[in-house]
Amino acid sequence: MRNEQLADLLRPDSFDTIVGQTHLFGPRGVIRRMVESGRVTNMIFFGPPGTGKTTAAAIIAKMSGMVFRRFNCTSATLAEVKGALAETNNIFGAGGILLYLDEIQYFNRKQQQSLLEYMEDGRVTLIASTTENPHFYIYNAIISRSSLFEFKPVPAGEMPPALSRALKRLNEENNTAVTADEEILTYIASLVRGDVRRGIGLLENAYFAAGGEGASHAITREAVDSFHVKVGNFDTDAHYDLLSCLQKSIRGSDPDATAFYVAKLCAAGDLISLCRRLQVIASEDVGLAYPQAAAITRACCESAMELGFPEAQIPLANAAILLATAPKSNSAYLAVAAARADIDAGLGNTVPTHLQSPLFRGYRYPHDYTYHYVKQQYLPDDLAGKKYYTYGDNKTEQAASAYAATIRREGGKKKE
Secondary structure: OOOOOHHHHOOOOOHHHOOOOHHHHOOOOHHHHHHHOOOOOOEEEEOOOOOOHHHHHHHHHHHHOOEEEEEEOOOOOHHHHHHHHHHHHOHHHOOOEEEEEEOHHHOOHHHHHOOHHHHHOOOEEEEEEEOOOHHHHOOHHHHHOOEEEEOOOOOHHHOHHHHHHHHHHHHHHHOOOOEOOHHHHHHHHHHOOOOHHHHHHHHHHHHHHOOOOOOOOEOOHHHHHOOOOEEOOEEHHHHHHHHHHHHHHHHOOOHHHHHHHHHHHHHHOOHHHHHHHHHHHHHHHHHHHOOHHHHHHHHHHHHHHHHOOOOOHHHHHHHHHHHHHOOOOOHHHHHHHHHHHHHHOOOOOOOOHHHOOOOOOOOOOHHHEHHHOOOOOOOOHHHOOOOOOOOOOOHHHHHHHHHHHHHHHHOOOEOO
């Protein structure tokens, strides 16, 4: 019996055998074209698990002829990484070392900073991967020296070739002739939300659970379902569909549909997902029309978590019906989304000097002026005057709009 995971044994050894990520490794994929032209630069791979980040790093190292050193930052120490970096001083690292750090978000700032010296003089080419947003977890100096590439969940229609290779390997290992038609392979792929590793694991379990007489039989849907995690009486995809239905019902101010979907989700027993979604709805869909909704929903969710089912259904029902019958506004959500679009377009990189350190002159303290207001520039120069927020047509935001008009009209005079 082998100890290695089947997914590790079946790792692709070329760009042609990677499933998914055509935007990176297809015939016109950006990483493929770069590596095939002889250039390997520092890179950061980010995206969900099971999408090929580690596999891609190994293929890049093989194609470049570089020494490949891989560490998982959940368990590796800085001393171990420095040991690999020390190879740059001997003959083994003469061709350069490709250092792959998996889950780099688990390295702290100091640990990440220690890599900079080696990156800057070219002794080490770094490929780091993370399942998190790199801008939140990776040191800015490393990001500025690297190219960022997003790995996306593998579409269900692109995963069957990897599953076919897994089935072939299982048959060879066990001297069997178990089969799985394209429909079953696609069905497995549809259950794992783009995670190839998980898909191979599900196929392997179904292979051994398929039953049948002799060494030749087919993997059935029943065998697959016996290992696919269910939530209540519906599967993972249906679960997320129900959460979506709940949010749309609340957004549409339909308390009856809201009650139905809360009941169905409670019957499934997934308390955490329901609490998370209700808190999102309170800020995204009710928002500034009833600002207290977020605090009330939070309190109801905390109460539900303490109570557990079946009593948890009571505070969750209160929160959900409150949100469904409350006035709605997505003005704050839209304002931040519009600002984010400008940030993604490269605008607003330099903030006004007078808003930075107190050592810089020019900032006027609003509390020194009537109505605690004085007109001054807060946005970066290239966005000065830009309007992101529009007051909603509800009572709360209209009151805020009237107040804003008042302070701009009558405020701004220096207090005596």
